[in-house]
Amino acid sequence: MIRLEKRPEPSRAVSLATPVLAVLATMFFGGLLFMILGKPPIQSILTIFWEPLFGEFAFYYRPQLLIKGAPLVLIAIGLSLGFKAGIWNIGAEGQYIMGALFGAGLGLAFYPLDAWYIFPLMVLAGAFGGWLWAMIPAFLKVRFGTNEILVSLMLVYVAEQFLASMSLGLLKNPEGFGFPGSRNLQQYDAAFNAELIEGSGMHWGVVAALIAVIFAYVLLTKHRLGFAIRVTGEAPRAAKFSGVNPMRLILFCMGMSGLLAGLAGMFEVAGPAGQVTIDFNVGYGFTAIIVAFLGRLHPIGILLAGGLMALTYIGGDIAQSNLGLPAAAIQVFQGMLLFFLLALDMFTNYRLRFGRSAEAV
Amino acid sequence: MTDTKPFLALSGLTKAYPGVVANSDVSLSIAPGEVHALLGENGAGKSTLVKMIYGLVKPDSGQMQMNGAPFAPSEPRAARAAGVGMVFQHFSLFDALSVAENIALGMENAPKMGALSQQIRDVSDIYGLPLSPDRVVGDLSAGERQRVEIIRCLLQEPKLLIMDEPTSVLTPQEVEILFKTLRKLSAEGTAILYISHKLEEIRSLCDSATILRLGKVVGECTPAETSARDMAEMMVGTVLQTPTRAGKTPGDVVLDLKNLSAKSPSAFGMPLRDISVQVRRGEILGIGGVAGNGQDELLAALSGETLSAQGMVSFQGRDVGLLGPTPRRSMGILTAPEERLGHAAAPDMSLTENAMLTGAEREGLDKGGMLNWPAARRFAEKIIADFDVRTPGPGNAARSLSGGNLQKFVIGREVLQRPDLLVVNQPTWGVDASAAASIRQALLDLAENGTALIVISQDLDELMEISDRFAALNEGRLSEPRSAQGLTVDEIGLMMGGAHGMEVAHV
Numbered sequence: 073m074i075r076l077e078k079r080p081e082p083s084r085a086v087s088l089a090t091p092v093l094a095v096l097a098t099m100f101f102g103g104l105l106f107m108i109l110g111k112p113p114i115q116s117i118l119t120i121f122w123e124p125l126f127g128e129f130a131f132y133y134r135p136q137l138l139i140k141g142a143p144l145v146l147i148a149i150g151l152s153l154g155f156k157a158g159i160w161n162i163g164a165e166g167q168y169i170m171g172a173l174f175g176a177g178l179g180l181a182f183y184p185l186d187a188w189y190i191f192p193l194m195v196l197a198g199a200f201g202g203w204l205w206a207m208i209p210a211f212l213k214v215r216f217g218t219n220e221i222l223v224s225l226m227l228v229y230v231a232e233q234f235l236a237s238m239s240l241g242l243l244k245n246p247e248g249f250g251f252p253g254s255r256n257l258q259q260y261d262a263a264f265n266a267e268l269i270e271g272s273g274m275h276w277g278v279v280a281a282l283i284a285v286i287f288a289y290v291l292l293t294k295h296r297l298g299f300a301i302r303v304t305g306e307a308p309r310a311a312k313f314s315g316v317n318p319m320r321l322i323l324f325c326m327g328m329s330g331l332l333a334g335l336a337g338m339f340e341v342a343g344p345a346g347q348v349t350i351d352f353n354v355g356y357g358f359t360a361i362i363v364a365f366l367g368r369l370h371p372i373g374i375l376l377a378g379g380l381m382a383l384t385y386i387g388g389d390i391a392q393s394n395l396g397l398p399a400a401a402i403q404v405f406q407g408m409l410l411f412f413l414l415a416l417d418m419f420t421n422y423r424l425r426f427g428r429s430a431e432a433v
Numbered sequence: 434m435t436d437t438k439p440f441l442a443l444s445g446l447t448k449a450y451p452g453v454v455a456n457s458d459v460s461l462s463i464a465p466g467e468v469h470a471l472l473g474e475n476g477a478g479k480s481t482l483v484k485m486i487y488g489l490v491k492p493d494s495g496q497m498q499m500n501g502a503p504f505a506p507s508e509p510r511a512a513r514a515a516g517v518g519m520v521f522q523h524f525s526l527f528d529a530l531s532v533a534e535n536i537a538l539g540m541e542n543a544p545k546m547g548a549l550s551q552q553i554r555d556v557s558d559i560y561g562l563p564l565s566p567d568r569v570v571g572d573l574s575a576g577e578r579q580r581v582e583i584i585r586c587l588l589q590e591p592k593l594l595i596m597d598e599p600t601s602v603l604t605p606q607e608v609e610i611l612f613k614t615l616r617k618l619s620a621e622g623t624a625i626l627y628i629s630h631k632l633e634e635i636r637s638l639c640d641s642a643t644i645l646r647l648g649k650v651v652g653e654c655t656p657a658e659t660s661a662r663d664m665a666e667m668m669v670g671t672v673l674q675t676p677t678r679a680g681k682t683p684g685d686v687v688l689d690l691k692n693l694s695a696k697s698p699s700a701f702g703m704p705l706r707d708i709s710v711q712v713r714r715g716e717i718l719g720i721g722g723v724a725g726n727g728q729d730e731l732l733a734a735l736s737g738e739t740l741s742a743q744g745m746v747s748f749q750g751r752d753v754g755l756l757g758p759t760p761r762r763s764m765g766i767l768t769a770p771e772e773r774l775g776h777a778a779a780p781d782m783s784l785t786e787n788a789m790l791t792g793a794e795r796e797g798l799d800k801g802g803m804l805n806w807p808a809a810r811r812f813a814e815k816i817i818a819d820f821d822v823r824t825p826g827p828g829n830a831a832r833s834l835s836g837g838n839l840q841k842f843v844i845g846r847e848v849l850q851r852p853d854l855l856v857v858n859q860p861t862w863g864v865d866a867s868a869a870a871s872i873r874q875a876l877l878d879l880a881e882n883g884t885a886l887i888v889i890s891q892d893l894d895e896l897m898e899i900s901d902r903f904a905a906l907n908e909g910r911l912s913e914p915r916s917a918q919g920l921t922v923d924e925i926g927l928m929m930g931g932a933h934g935m936e937v938a939h940v
Contacts (some may be wrong), residue, residue: 081783081830296802299789307779312738313770314790315759 073372076422087420091366091373094412095380101412102405111395119394120387120405121202135273136384139344143168143336145281145361145378149288150332156292156306156326161326163209163224164333165357166231167202171334172341173238174201176348179263180243180254190262194338195276202334203327205231210326214319220326228357236350243348254348257341265343279337281378286333288371300323333357359385362410381406438501440465440624441486442594448481448496454648455481457846458495461643461650463593467614468625470635470656472668473645474865479628482645483595487519488512510541518591520582522598528571528701535570536585549580556587560614567905575602576725583614584811593624601891605926612638630668631894632661646670661777669866683901684714687854687885692889704735706909712854717876717886719900719917721893722929723792727909728858728889729771735856735887736768737761748854762907763794765853769843771862771889773836777843780832784824787795787831788846795850798910812849820845821871837864841872848875858889877894895924900937905929 097123103113124133144259147164153160161167175198182190208222243254257263268274292298304311312318336356345352363381367373388402439462448456456478463469473479483492483700486497488506496506501514506512513939522576526535533550535542544552550566557564562580570578579602586594596615600608615638619625629635635642635910636656644652652667693708705727712718723727733739734746738759746754753761771846778787789809795797798809820841824834831839844860860876861869877899880886889906890896897917898902904914915928 080833294803294806296793296799296804299786299804303779303790304780306781307775309772309776310779310790313758313768313776314793315737315757315762317757369664410478 075425077425078422079420082420083423087368090413090416090420091368092376094366094409094416097412097416098405098408105404106397107399109397109401111397112336115119116391116397117397119391120384121388123390124383124386127390133386135267135271136386137379138273138278139275140385141341141378141382142275142278142281142359143356143365144381145355145375146277146284146328146336146339148363148367148378149281149284149371151293151360152364152367152371152374153301153366154329155305157216157301157321157325157367158308159322159325160221161206161209161224161329162221162361163228163357165355165359166224166228166328167205167330167333168204168337168340168357169228169231169235169353169361171198171202171305171337172335172345172352173235173243173348174198174204175238176179176245176254176263176341177238178258179257179260179342181260183184183255183260185303186262188262190235191265191342191381194263194342195335198334198338199331200334202337205334206326207323210323213326214322220322224326232308232353235348235352239348239350239352245347252350256346258346263342265339267343275339275343277336277343280335280339281375286374288374292371293414297324304331323355333360362406365410366413374416381409384409416428434751436829438800439463439498439502440467442498444496444498446482446485446492446497448485448490450490454693456485456492458480458646459645459648459650460495461653463591463624463626466622467641468619468627468639471628471640471645472630472632472635472664474630474668477645477668478648479645480597481648483519483597483626483628486512486593487517487595513591514542516590516592518586518589518593519593520579520586521600522577524582524599526578526581527569528569530570531566532564532568532573532581533566533580536566536588539585539598539790539873540588544866553584554589556584560584560617561610562588562614563858566602575725576607579603579611587618587768588811591623594618595628597628599627600629600631604723604929605893605922607723608634610656631662631674631835632656635664641696644668647740665866676785682709683716684883685709686713686782687749688712688887691745691747693734693741693745695730695739695741697727697730698739698782699731703909705730705732708911710886710904710910710911710914714853714883717880717888717903718888718901718914719896719903720889720906720911721891721896721903721925722889722906723896724891724915726906726913726930728906731911732770732856732858732889733770733907735766736770737766751811759794762791765790765846765851767795767850767852768856769847769852769857769858769860773839773843774832777830778839781830783813783830784817784827784834784842785810785813787842788816788827792845792850816842816845816849819849820875821868835867840864841868844872844875852884854878854885854887856887856889859891860888861890861892861895869895893922903928 101119106116107113124130124137147168151161151164161419175194178197179190179194205227208293209220212223213220239252239254245253245255245326265277266274292302300311300321301314303314304316304318341348341352359381363374363377368378384406391397392399392402442462444460446456446459450469459482471479485492488509488511502532504515506515524737533546533553536553537549543549552568562578562584564580564584570581579599599611603611615625627639638655642654642656643650644664646668654664690708690710693705695705697704703726734741737756741754743752743754748764748766774780779790785806789798789804792812794807796812798805810827816822817824817827822842823838827850840863844857847855864872873895876886876888888899900917903917904915905912905918905928912928
């Protein structure tokens with residue numbers, strides 16, 4: 073008989089090992105899945121993990137890694153603060169959209185003025201838009217005790233409708249021959265989030281993501297507020313006893329995650345995407361949830377997990393076009409990663425015991 | 434009683450857990466109608482022993498016999514079928530359900546509600562446990578909840594009733610009523626295994642006693658003929674140190690509560706009603722009362738976890754009712770809640786982090802928001818050293834400590850921060866006798882140095898030992914405090930609300 077036994081203390085070694093084991097398990101079972109779909113398993117896995125980094129066209133894919141990884145890391149850092157405290161913002165996707173709309177909207181309002189302050193103002197506007205959208209579930213939770221999971225999630229769909237309405241209406245390019253979508257910000261220098269080094273993929277969003285990682289690391293390890301976040305997640309009553317105001321913490325964590333998601337949206341729309349379109353959002357806000365957990369809600373872990381997730385995105389695209397793997401299979405593959413991680417997580421606090429139980433249960 | 438054949442005989446029972454032998458070669462026997470005490474400190478192995486009898490734990494070796502036949506229950510259901518009933522210390526009742534529904538949930542073949550209600554009325558009538566089957570459990574007092582558990586057992590007509598620390602939630606008057614019920618049961622031939630560490634109770638109720646220490650039987654005695662002190666020393670294994678105190682005159686008023694009323698944060702909690710009391714420098718105010726009568730709520734109102742209206746709580750002349758825990762702590766109001774894991778300490782966090790939890794302000798561990806972890810570690814080490822906390826080091830998680838050691842850590846953390854007012858709830862709950870004595874001594878020393886203390890406890894002996902004045906919480910109201918010297922048990926009982934409308938068994 074196999075049974076689980078609670079460890080006297082959480083195991084640090086296991087906690088560090090589980091992400092690696094989860095990746096290996098995903099490779100194995102993902103390969104199995106691809107095999108069942110009639111694709112060569114080893115080649116598929118290699119295409120996803122090897123091709124983007126060291127393949128023939130790596131020079132093209134490596135910058136893509138930064139471009140795709142940056143929003144994931146930026147959003148996941150924000151989410152991890154709330155998740156650590158037991159505050160579940162599931163609506164980063166909506167906050168990402170609102171950040172993009174506020175940022176792009178402000179930039180386009182200045183068009184065609186050429187001034188140095190436009191881009192910084194767009195950054196502020198993007199952050200504000202995401203923050204504002206996250207404040208809706210935060211305020212409703214604090215004031216009326218609503219469930220932030222549901223409210224923030226539903227607001228994603230509201231934001232998507234709002235995005236469609238904007239790209240068809242207010243923000244539509246007047247010189248766009250009636251096609252939906254805004255002017256392309258890549259062609260508007262004062263608002264363009266250009267690469268800092270040509271061909272590197274390094275744009276301001278990547279810088280912001282790195283700053284966010286450092287900021288979150290210092291906050292969680294050295295600052296009173298970070299400690300309050302951790303205690304609230306571990307033992308809410310103990311946190312309240314120590315003097316944490318749970319309402320204020322909800323407002324901070326929701327606001328911070330919204331703000332970072334908004335920034336991610338703004339950097340995306342002003343840079344790699346270039347314009348507000350109906351299908352501007354591609355699910356970064358949801359994937360970032362996986363990234364946050366894959367990175368163990370730890371800033372450094374999230375940085376690595378963001379890279380890994382970006383890799384599966386890019387590798388998945390390559391596998392789709394080269395091997396004809398269905399897009400759904402790639403999504404299942406990414407889902408497996410979270411699944412295995414959460415399952416293996418169990419062993420941080422429990423260990424397996426083989427043999428008959430000593431006690432009648 | 435000695436010449437009757439034993440109803441239950443245990444011989445050589447041994448049970449080991451990883452790292453600790455909970456029971457080693459334990460033998461005892463209980464005759465029908467005998468009230469047998471099982472005496473021992475926390476961690477002496479009492480619970481493990483009764484869990485084996487009740488089928489929750491399987492012994493590693495040794496035999497049990499019931500009426501001469503081998504008895505090895507594989508699960509509680511089998512034990513119950515054999516006639517063993519158990520009333521646990523912690524009730525397993527659903528607040529939102531009625532008495533009858535709760536009892537039905539615990540029964541194998543529950544009869545129809547109407548029939549069951551009649552049975553409950555019959556049993557409660559016979560044994561003097563008045564209880565309406567239709568009442569909602571959430572509205573019952575602790576004593577009444579216990580009766581639900583007892584009636585649930587009695588409905589199965591047990592031949593052996595195990596009671597785990599039944600009086601810790603009762604007033605002295607309620608204890609007397611319970612004892613009458615138990616005596617009646619015993620007269621009818623029901624054997625009773627009575628677990629407690631309250632020696633006077635055992636002397637008045639039990640026919641025989643088995644004393645456990647560190648999992649071994651260290652003595653047997655006839656309680657009526659043995660002094661409480663002798664039993665205590667058998668239980669602890671050493672000569673007990675009684676805390677000492679010097680006479681003193683109380684100083685200025687530190688805490689002034691005026692008509693403090695506050696709602697309870699939890700649905701079935703007890704609101705505080707119109708509490709007025711003053712506590713002076715160097716004084717210990719002992720607050721007794723049955724659990725659930727506003728103890729947690731009072732502590733929360735003083736710690737700042739719940740806020741109160743203007744003018745209700747003054748500390749050193751300043752109104753603090755609207756301040757949260759952090760400013761109150763900076764001013765010198767420190768508290769230690771009853772529940773160690775999850776309230777006073779975060780279970781999965783290290784002792785260093787738990788030292789930071791309340792020590793940040795007064796120990797200067799927080800410099801403009803940035804936390805000084807090395808200093809927090811030193812503070813944790815100091816607590817561990819000064820209060821003899823048994824742990825490998827401050828890096829260990831709070832939950833890895835035993836209850837008593839964590840309690841020492843929690844109390845030590847507050848005591849070492851030089852409070853002006855210290856409020857503790859159940860300071861020695863679950864702590865062994867010598868550690869309890871040292872915690873009480875630390876509290877007395879604080880008072881000696883001018884701290885005002887409020888000690889909330891359900892252990893009346895403890896309160897009488899250290900309090901200058903005594904008051905009791907009953908239904909959220911605080912009785913008029915009285916000088917602790919010369920208070921009789923009867924007077925204390927009446928302050929605690931008397932028998933809460935309960936009646937004596939109609940014997």
